Amino acid sequence: MEITIIGAGPGDPDLITVKGLKKLEEADVVLYADSLVSEELIERAKPEAEVMKTAGMHLEEMVEVMVERVQQGKKVVRVHTGDPAVYGAIMEQISLLNKQEVHVEIIPGVSSVFASAAALGAELTIPDLTQTVILTRAEGRTPVPETEKLRDLAKHNCTVALFLSATLTKKIVREFLAAGWSKDTPVGVVYKATWPDQKIVRSTLENLDDDMRVNGIRKxxxxxxxxxxxxxxxxxxxxxxxxxKEFTHGFRKGVKQ
Ligand SMILES: C[S@@+](CC[C@H](N)C(=O)[O-])C[C@H]1O[C@@H](n2cnc3c(N)ncnc32)[C@H](O)[C@@H]1O
Structure with missing residues (x-):
């Protein structure tokens, strides 16, 4: 028995993968997080499919529904926002499903980090500047491990992508400055990347907190x-x-001048 977890992408229904969309269209049962996945995408499910919003369900309830339906021989998909591998809380579902002998296939999706980079027209890895991107979150009610404090991560001076941190900008600024970042370091914020009400705010470390407040961005x-x-x-x-042209690699020989 198997269920499929599908990465829906950041919002725009066209940003799901072809494979993910096929699975969604074939499904008998669709579970999805209603605030973060577009209704327009979910409408691609068969008209007779059973569609459930999971925002009001707790973990055990959700798993029970998935196990029950898959045992009835139904095709079950669980649609997650962005890519399920980052802050998707999928592992807790997978371990409960595996205990009931239900296997899980995961179809990746476009994470909001890459949709946001696209909206900003940015490359996150620039030669001779930075070759590393750290995906993280500021510490709020959810703790982060001792070795992953923002101040320590920022010391790498690379590109840092912050999920789940819109209300924590004061702390972000404090930690980055303490790590030695300059006040004029550029910061790009994308609210609801790829949704019709997407908002882009270009700021600096120094102005980030004010710019978030002025633009009313809190999630x-x-x-x-x-x-x-x-x-x-x-x-x-x-x-x-x-x-x-001077650099040769497996697919291209160097150009002689
Ligand atoms: C629970 S996490 C899920 C992340 C998701 N798995 C992904 O790959 O994008 C939710 C956080 O992801 C970010 N996020 C998700 N969708 C977004 C979007 N369309 N635009 C900007 N940020 C988004 C925000 O930081 C939000 O607080």
Whole structure:
């Protein structure tokens, strides 16, 4: 017995994968987190499919429904926002399902971190500037492990993507400054990336907290921080070796001048 967890993408119903959409269209039972997955996408399910919103359900209830339906021979899918592998809380579902001998297939999705980078027109890894992206969250009611405090992560000076942190910008600014970041470090915020009411706010570490307040952003926002977000990056001389004519690799021999 198997159920499928599908990454729905960040919001725009066209951003689900072809494989994910096929599974959704074939499903007899669809469970989805209603506040974060577009209704328009869920409407792609068969008219006779049983569709359940999970926001009001607790974990055991959700798992019980999935196990019961799959035991009845139905095709069950659980639709998650973005990519299920980041802050998807899927592991707790998978372990309960596995205990009941239900296996789980996972179909990846476009995470909001990449949809937000696209909305900002940004590349998160810029040659000679940073080659690393840290995906994390600021510590609020949910604790983060001792070795993953924002101040320590920020010391890497790479691009940092902050999920679930829209109400914690004061803390973010404090921690980044303490790690040695300059006040004018660019920060890009995307509220509801790819939804019709998407909002883009370009800010700096110094102005981030005020800009979030002025724009009324308190949830569903991706905060991308670091010099890769510099709007003037195009005018600077950062070039990847991949397309450098002097640089050879497996697919292209060097060009002789
Ligand atoms: C529970 S996490 C789920 C993340 C999801 N698995 C992903 O890959 O995007 C929810 C957080 O993801 C971010 N998020 C999800 N969808 C978003 C969107 N469309 N635009 C901006 N941020 C989004 C926000 O930081 C939000 O607080």
């Amino acid at each position: 569903q926002a991706m905060i991308l921080a670091g010099w890769a977000l510099d709007q003037d990056i195009h005018s600077k001389e950062f070039k990847s070796k991949l397309y450098d």
